[in-house]
Amino acid sequence: MMSQTGSSPQAPAFKPPFDMSGHWDGEGIQAAFQNARHQPWTLGYRSFDVESAQAGPVAVHGALPEGLRGTLFRTGPALHDMGGQRYAHRWDGDGLLQAFRLRDEGVTHQARYLHTEKYLREKAAGKRLVSGFGTHVAGSRNLPEPMDEMNAGNINIVPCAGEMLALWEPGSAYRVDPNTLDTLGVKTWRDDLKGAAFSAHPRRMPDGTMWNFGCVAAEGLVRVFHVSASGALIDVHTLAIPHSATLHDFAVTSRHLVFLAPPLALSPERLRAGLPFGAACEWRPSLGLRVVVVDLRDWSEQRFELPASNVFHIGNAWEDDDGVIRLDCMRDDQPRAMLAGWTLMKGEYRHHGGTRMTLITIDTCKGSIDCQTREDLEGEYPVVASEEIGQRYRQVVFARRSAQRDPGVPGFDQIASFDVEEGAVDVYDYGAGWLVEEHVIASDRHVPGQRWVIGSALDLLEQQTVLSVFNAGALHAGPVMQARLPYALPLGLHGSFVADD
Incomplete structure (x- = not known):
């Protein structure tokens, strides 16, 4: 099932669903979504219409492991509708902070x-x-200065x-109290960096x-x-990494940073025409997937292309020790998830493939690169144990989409573990009637080597x-344990587990 990147056909044209006016029909999008609510999966894309909520202790099936105490923090876009209008893209909704607290009680x-x-002004x-x-949004800028004007966190x-x-x-981090989820304000790293982009990974x-x-x-x-x-x-x-506007993640080793820059280029002409940032990006296959390797000892660079x-x-x-970098990522021949973000808001979806587990090997001494993709492992949100960041590792956990999933239903139905050295896969299938979110790895406080996926x-x-x-x-x-909330939450994106002291 492993294929070498390089022989696949050219990806279809990148076509966001906009004419060059960038007109937003928020009422029409909301009406379309309302008409599609008979589809069960749309539950994950409804707005969370209350300012805050809390529950618990909630009903638990099974037993919470003795060595697992702490908080799973998560966030994601959740306020998709306001004032009778609905956002055009799934990634635009205001951020809903969440804390799942695992305690003795x-x-x-x-x-x-x-x-x-942004949230306070619009509310x-x-x-x-x-x-x-x-x-x-008519009357507003699509690339404002400062960018924090549109920061949804x-x-x-x-x-x-x-x-x-x-x-x-593309904006500042916001400080949050871990005990109350109160917003403490913008994080400014240095006076001359006020409002500077501080990415999400x-x-x-x-x-x-x-x-x-x-x-x-x-x-x-x-x-x-x-x-x-x-x-x-x-x-x-x-x-300097030209055409890097959609750069979302990167990797760190003991001696290098690695950036994978997709061929999505921001078009100033499209911005001036009124297109939102995402739709103002152009897919330019001639750029390739650019791999930038930065030596942390002297900031010298090596550049490769896939x-x-x-x-x-x-x-x-x-x-x-020989300077060979190995990394895993989720790779697709075009930004399908980005494109689907527009249709999902209207309650429309048709699956045409997605990102797949890919292993990249970079020999910094020989100046060579190799890329192998597991075609059978479609999924997203790959994570490793926090103590293994930048270190040798074997297990990466991700949300997986089974081959049997209904193509009219978005998202994932399994959680999977992949051994990057042996290629072995371990899977739990939630079932067709589930939308699976990111899972993270947490280490047991009492038993060395014991890890949990939550x-x-x-x-x-x-x-x-x-x-x-x-x-x-x-x-x-x-x-080994499941805890049910008395409500449904909109699908989120990412988060972290923080163990109790």
Whole structure:
């Protein structure tokens, strides 16, 4: 099932569903979605219409492992509708913070909207005021300065020096109280970096330090941030990576940073014509998938090219003593998930393939690169154990889409574990009536080497969000614990597990 990248046919043209006016028919999109609500899967794309919610201790089936105590923090776009209009793209909704707390007393859940400047302004006005990634709001700019004007804080939430950071893509991180989910304000790393992009997939190393980047979309620049374990900025370095506006993730090894830049180029002409940011991007296969390897010792670069393809998420990377870097990622021949974000908001979906597990090997001494794809492993949201970031690893966990899934239903129905060295796969099938979200890996506090996989999924039949815990070494055996919330949550994106002290 492993195929070598390079012989696949050219991807179809990238065609966002807009004419060059960028007109947003929010009322029409909302009406279309309402008419499609008879489809069970649309439950995952409804708005969460209350400011906050909490539940628990909730009903639990099975037993919470003794060595697993802490909080699973998650976020994602959840307020899709406002003022009788619906956003055009799934990634535009305001971020809903969540905390699944695992305690001796049981499992509780808390949800609260992140109070960004955008959210507070629009709630007060009762309507949308600023454009989003895939929605042009009349009278607003599609690439404002500062970008925080449209910051929805809806992609990821990660720990940093005793706080949580709610992350977007082209704007600031927002500080969040981990105990209350209160919004504490914008994180400014340095006065001259106020409002600078701080991307949604930082890499926290085993020593507690953190690497991240932020794209300066209009200039083809990428800022690299290095943050200490105490949350202080150590350094910032700027790289030139043209056409990197949609760069979403990266990898860190003991000696290198690795960026995979898709051939999506931001068109100034499309922006000026009124298209939202996402629709103003052009798919340019001639650019290829550009691989930029940066040596952390002297900031020298090596650049490679793979056939045109889209990568949003990387699981992990490591390198051996001979300078050979190995990484895993989810790769597709075009940005299908990005395109589907527009049709999903109207309650429409037809599956035409998605990202697949891909292993990339880069020999920094010989200057060579190899790419192998597991065609049978379609999925997203690859994660590894936090203590293995940048280190040699074997297990990557991801949400998988089975080959039997109804093509008229979006998303994933399985959780899978892949051994990057042996190629073995372990799978738990939730079933056709589920929408499976990102799961993460947590280490047992008492038993060395014991790991747990924890994550949420939406039960469409019962209309409830369910938290599951699995033995990381035996996903196929099913969850050792499931906790059911008394409500359904919109599908989120990413999050982090923070163990109790």
